[in-house]
Amino acid sequence: MHRIRVRVVEDVLDANETIARANRDDFDRAGVTVVNLMSSPGAGKTTLLERVVGELDGIRVGVLEGDVEGTLDAERLASLHVPVTQIETSAGFGGECHLDANMVRSALPQLPLDELDLLVIENVGNLVCPAEFRVGEHARVMVCAVTEGDEKPLKYPLMFRASELVLVNKVDLLPHLDVDLERLLANVESVHPGVERLCVSAKTGEGIEEWRSWLRRAATRALAAA
Amino acid sequence: MHRIRVRVVEDVLDANETIARANRDDFDRAGVTVVNLMSSPGAGKTTLLERVVGELDGIRVGVLEGDVEGTLDAERLASLHVPVTQIETSAGFGGECHLDANMVRSALPQLPLDELDLLVIENVGNLVCPAEFRVGEHARVMVCAVTEGDEKPLKYPLMFRASELVLVNKVDLLPHLDVDLERLLANVESVHPGVERLCVSAKTGEGIEEWRSWLRRAATRALAAA
Numbered sequence: 246m247h248r249i250r251v252r253v254v255e256d257v258l259d260a261n262e263t264i265a266r267a268n269r270d271d272f273d274r275a276g277v278t279v280v281n282l283m284s285s286p287g288a289g290k291t292t293l294l295e296r297v298v299g300e301l302d303g304i305r306v307g308v309l310e311g312d313v314e315g316t317l318d319a320e321r322l323a324s325l326h327v328p329v330t331q332i333e334t335s336a337g338f339g340g341e342c343h344l345d346a347n348m349v350r351s352a353l354p355q356l357p358l359d360e361l362d363l364l365v366i367e368n369v370g371n372l373v374c375p376a377e378f379r380v381g382e383h384a385r386v387m388v389c390a391v392t393e394g395d396e397k398p399l400k401y402p403l404m405f406r407a408s409e410l411v412l413v414n415k416v417d418l419l420p421h422l423d424v425d426l427e428r429l430l431a432n433v434e435s436v437h438p439g440v441e442r443l444c445v446s447a448k449t450g451e452g453i454e455e456w457r458s459w460l461r462r463a464a465t466r467a468l469a470a471a
Numbered sequence: 472m473h474r475i476r477v478r479v480v481e482d483v484l485d486a487n488e489t490i491a492r493a494n495r496d497d498f499d500r501a502g503v504t505v506v507n508l509m510s511s512p513g514a515g516k517t518t519l520l521e522r523v524v525g526e527l528d529g530i531r532v533g534v535l536e537g538d539v540e541g542t543l544d545a546e547r548l549a550s551l552h553v554p555v556t557q558i559e560t561s562a563g564f565g566g567e568c569h570l571d572a573n574m575v576r577s578a579l580p581q582l583p584l585d586e587l588d589l590l591v592i593e594n595v596g597n598l599v600c601p602a603e604f605r606v607g608e609h610a611r612v613m614v615c616a617v618t619e620g621d622e623k624p625l626k627y628p629l630m631f632r633a634s635e636l637v638l639v640n641k642v643d644l645l646p647h648l649d650v651d652l653e654r655l656l657a658n659v660e661s662v663h664p665g666v667e668r669l670c671v672s673a674k675t676g677e678g679i680e681e682w683r684s685w686l687r688r689a690a691t692r693a694l695a696a697a
Contacts, residue, residue: 285511286626312628342568369599372597374568392514392616392618392644399541401540401541403539419472421643
């Protein structure tokens with residue numbers, strides 16, 4: 246026997262957009278630059294954050310951590326003495342595979358916005374849905390690990406198109422992979438011409454200073470505009 | 472101005488279950504064993520299929536290929552002279568991040584079920600949603616690449632719990648990673664005690680014979696039961 250559920254949906258994405266705008270207004274009022282960080286599971290979002298959040302030259306950074314279950318990433322980042330707020334999507338949000346504007350809004354009261362210059366929102370590890378839901382961010386950054394193969398931009402173009410910066414991570418592993426970095430970069434260019442990209446390795450440190458500079462510039466631009 | 476959409480949803484998951492049962496009945500009638508293959512993007516599903524589908528000792532195999540966009544994987548597999556049918560979720564299914572029973576059902580007329588013993592359904596690369604939607608399969612296999620880190624089972628437990636077999640892939644890269652294989656296997660065991668698992672490398676061939684045997688046994692069991 247099937248339960249009947251009637252749901253009235255005011256266009257989900259339109260509603261999300263409205264809440265995202267409200268979030269954005271709150272961020273702007275508080276003078277906080279917000280970066281939405283997205284990738285597949287295990288592409289290295291948390292590690293790439295760990296590498297930079299401690300050394301941003303006086304820019305006060307906080308992290309909003311989205312996970313389906315568990316607080317492992319939040320604990321890793323909290324150990325670096327930055328304010329971390331966790332959204333566990335399995336609790337109250339039905340194990341959603343992405344963050345949406347409403348989830349972020351529900352976390353705002355726990356965020357010390359007035360004490361921050363930069364907020365990084367680490368999205369749920371998923372290469373599809375997070376790209377469809379704006380959460381009020383100023384910029385989107387995606388991490389694409391070379392271990393995922395060089396054809397990923399062609400198979401999951403939306404996230405590449407939606408991002409202002411593509412971090413091509415784990416380049417230290419290239420000698421051990423059948424992956425062509427030039428082809429990967431050409432595929433990124435083909436789905437999002439002109440997008441900024443950085444080849445990085447959280448392990449060797451390659452590109453990390455550039456990634457840190459990018460975040461610093463993003464936060465400073467907003468400070469200057471405020 | 473918001474468009475108003477009213478959707479009547481007969482519990483989405485219940486409805487999916489009903490269609491999945493109909494698919495399963497069709498598969499059983501045709502004597503086809505169906506395996507639902509799931510993983511993160513780039514964990515190696517297609518490559519692990521390429522390694523085995525050509526050499527299954529007389530077991531006739533077909534592939535149903537789920538992708539958000541593009542036919543790259545389908546082309547790779549078709550070049551091995553196995554019947555491949557493609558479901559592109561961006562066309563007609565709104566870019567869904569998983570296959571559901573209805574998408575599979577819509578592809579059935581293009582599948583030569585009567586000429587197959589084994590059908591492998593390669594799901595969309597996503598570690599969250601595919602685990603929630605049965606499609607009529609007899610078994611679920613997930614691929615977890617060691618490059619994704621050893622804590623993945625704790626962060627995305629549902630897919631590990633839903634699978635009959637966990638393929639721990641890319642073990643050839645372990646010497647180059649800060650990943651503890653023992654800890655990864657212990658985490659798999661903690662979220663799904665007793666689940667079968669194989670450490671494999673599509674590159675070196677490690678574990679590939681065992682993976683092939685597993686598929687062969689799965690198909691033969693069904694043939695014997697028919």
